[in-house]
Amino acid sequence: MYGDTRIGQIFSFDEVKNYLYSPNFNQPDKTNLEFYEKFVFNREIPELKDEESLKNFLNSAFTKVPVMNPDGIEDREKIGFVPHAVFYLYINGLIGKTFDENDVYEAYQKHKDKIRFIYDIVLNGIRKEEILEDREKLKKWLFDHAYGNCKNGRIFFTEMQEKFSIIEDHIREIRYFIDLACENCGSYHLHQEEDVLDTWFSSALWPFGTLGWPEDTKDLQKFYPTSLLVTGFDIIFFWVARMIMMGMHFMKEKPFGDVYIHALVRDEKGEKMSKTKGNVIDPLDMVEKYGADSLRFTLAALAAQGRDIRLSEKRIEGYKHFANKIWNASKFVLTNFENNRSKVFKDLSALKLAFDDKWILTRLQETIKSAEKAINEYRYNDYANMLYDFFWHEYCDWYLEFSKERIYKGSDEEKAAALSTLIYVLDKSMKLLHPVMPFITEEIWQKFPYKDADYLPVAPYPQVRGELIFEKEKxxxxxxxxxxxxxxxxxxxxxxxxxxxxxxxxxxxxxxxxxxxxxxxxxxxxxxxxxxxxxxxxxxxxxxxxxxxxxxxxxxxxxxxSIDVEKELQRQEKLLQEVQRSISISEKKLSNENFVKKAPEHVVEKERQLYAELQEKAEKIKRIIESLKEVKTS
The missing domain is CATH 3.30.2320 (hypothetical protein PF0899 fold)
Structure with a gap:
């Protein structure tokens, strides 16, 4: 609360109470205390659960500051520094219930820096401190204020045999002090350092300052300038522009060749993630639940240039299914390899390739070419999505299914062509997928019958092979x-x-x-x-x-x-009528100017999409009805 400037260094019970138990700004269904418990500390705080607990906590954890002046009192009527200092010593247990001038003098000498600092703020200046610095003056002052022998006739103490006791009724309020002092000297008079290098100015020196500049080091000669800076759009001026200016001024050369401005990760509704909103997706939780590869691939697939990432757990879950698909397809291929090890050849040119073998090999070359172009242009979403489409929708959905007949029922020559092509394409696919799914691809690749490196990160990246492009067969x-x-x-x-x-x-x-x-x-x-x-x-x-x-x-x-044509015809005609009714309702909405102008944009757009889908569905049903009529009359 102090860090958020909700309270000052000296604060009252009511200030803390009113803030903790009032509705939170971002989540009004929770108090500020409940918000802190759920989103900041991740635990309940019983010490603050009610007013009694809160008061006990404040009294035990902070220095108490007695205040003896009521609000609105005139300056000439105000109780001054010396009574406040004595009451401070008493209420914080620095003197006993009964005391004499020596007790007060010695306690004050030990704590006077803090007491002076506090009451300089509370009383807006301190006066008559010399009384507390002289035992005789202090003794006389205590007697005067035990018997009213002073200008205002105030009595703060009772006296018996030269021992004094506090009259607590004079305490109007107890405030609290956050004990902040210099670690070295203990002073409470803290101020911000003025001789500092501005954060963004120092950051501007980063491209060469980290390499030994202003000395002409080997690192500076080798690594400046660098090739790429990855950053966010919100600090282009604060940091990127300043690095370029400083690089051109001190090094006479730009610090980097390219700047990749990455997307901001938002929630599925497009709102910025924030603990206060409770919409944060914890990456560690997602890794635990769906795997690191699924999260990594999701972020790559959504990282379109110029657009923020709308991240949702459903998308991450969807790419976990992709990881499962990779694993199961690889298991199928490698299991069949083990059963037919002698029929797998690394050199595809020695094999009699079928139409579908040539098709998948051609599509692989096209994918390699497109993937390399996407990487060079920093289009990571295109890179991820094209590999997803190639592996799942072409390699798995089509080529694996095409090849099964030859693997299970084909001749040795047909098996060799199918299995060798399957292994070859799987090998290249693992290398292509490795940058965006490093863990599962490494695990699979280590089981391969032949490898051209010990580990995937150092294996040669796939290159386009012109001899494996078959446009006609494709x-x-x-x-x-x-x-x-x-x-x-x-x-x-x-x-x-x-x-x-x-x-x-x-x-x-x-x-x-x-x-x-x-x-x-x-x-x-x-x-x-x-x-x-x-x-x-x-x-x-x-x-x-x-x-x-x-x-x-x-x-x-x-x-x-397979079907009762007459019944199916009746069903489709009834379905067409329902769709046409829905089209009519949607048309009325979209032709209503008030709806189009006043409804939220996303609602209007959703209605337009629905209208287009209904029109498409109606056309499809009409085609089915025509086909059924043809069957009926044939």
């Missing part, structure tokens, strides 16, 4: 993926369960794509959940089928035996 597999997705979409549109296998007839647009389909037929049946598959450029559309159109093929999916 495009063929992209077209195949599009076709499989179109079949999956039909399944989802008609609510068919994943366990239900379908009969599908595929009509490729050319013989080149037909060759890919025939070579990849087992994988197509696996990925699209197909029971019976027919492929041919001269196929006619069978009855009771729905068409899924893709760039290089038309797929005819037999749904007649």
């Amino acid at each position: 495009q063929l597999i992209e077209d195949l993926k599009e076709m499989i997705v179109s079949i999956r979409n039909v399944r989802a549109d008609f609510g068919l369960p994943p366990s239900k296998k379908l009969n599908v007839y595929i009509k490729p647009s050319d013989t080149e794509f037909e060759e890919v389909l025939r070579q990849m037929e087992p994988s197509i049946k696996l990925l699209a959940k197909i029971e019976k598959l027919e492929i041919g450029t001269d196929l006619e559309r069978p009855a009771n089928t729905v068409v899924a159109v893709s760039r290089r093929a038309e797929s005819y999916i037999d749904i007649a035996g």
Whole structure:
């Protein structure tokens, strides 16, 4: 409280009480005491829980300062320094209940620096201190104020056999003193040092001052200028600009080549994290709960240039699932390697690579090139997100699934190509992911059959290999993926369960794509959940089928035996009516000028997004209805 200037060095009970038990500014549902307990000290403070406990704590922990003058009294009526000093000695136990002039004199001599300092503030100056410095004068003064033999006739003490006792009724208030003094001499007269180097000025010397300047050291010659400064936007002027000015003045050269201004980490609502708001995400808690790699990857993935990071625990949890995906995919690959160790080759050029092998190798080269560009341009979010998409959505979702048929059922030659490609791409992926997920990638990489370094941080970073780029095969597999997705979409549109296998007839647009389909037929049946598959450029559309159109093929999916077409048609028409009603409600809101102008911006934007989603959903339902009508009439 004193550090926050809520109270002074000399303070009253009421000042502390009123602050501790009043509502907190940021969290009015809590008192300031409750706020300190929860967010500052992380424990209850029983010494302050009520007024009685608080008073006992103050009386035991601080120097008591008796005040004998009521508020508003005229200066000529005020009780002066000497009575206050004697009462101070008594109330702080420095003299007994009965005392004489010697007791007061000796106690005052031991503590006079503190007493003078306190009452110089409380009384706005002290007078007649000489009485306390002379035993005879002090004795006379005590007698005078025991019998009223003074100008104002005040009686502060009782006297018996030259021993005096305090009349406590004269104490109007007890204040408290925070005992701050010089560590060396004990003086209470403290003032701020004036001969100092300004914080930002000294920081401006950092690029060369830390390297031995003004001496021309080897470190200074080697490390100045440096390549990159990482900082926050809020100190560009305070620090960055000053470092450049000082570097140009003293070293005649700029101190660094690039400045990376990192994002400010905010909460999920975009508000600055603060203990007072209770919205702080403790990184140590997140590491304990989700792992260091998940937190590190989250921060990298969200660190878009020019934008603050909106961090939420859900995002961190999401990237923990990514870490699990990496681990499980690597376990699958390495387990199959152990079962087929003799069939894995480091040199891919000696293998007969399939269409999907060439596709994933090409995508790897493209990812390496894009990742290197992102790193060089400090676009860490792009770096993290492109690796996420490549590893999860291409390597795991597609290539691992493509390769399973060859690993489990293929010839030795096919197994060798699939497993060798899997290991090769996994190796490069671990190296690419290592800067943003160092722990899990190192753990996995140490289990590899062959390594080009002892540890990942010193392993060669992946380089683009032109001989592993196959543009033609890449495009063929992209077209195949599009076709499989179109079949999956039909399944989802008609609510068919994943366990239900379908009969599908595929009509490729050319013989080149037909060759890919025939070579990849087992994988197509696996990925699209197909029971019976027919492929041919001269196929006619069978009855009771729905068409899924893709760039290089038309797929005819037999749904007649899987659903009741009439019931499904009725369901979709009813669903269309509901969506159209929702569209009408949303249109009315967005056409209302009062709503658009007066509603919060995020509410209006959310409504616009909803409207767009409803329009898209309505169009999709219309297409499904048309397909069902075609099946019904065929």
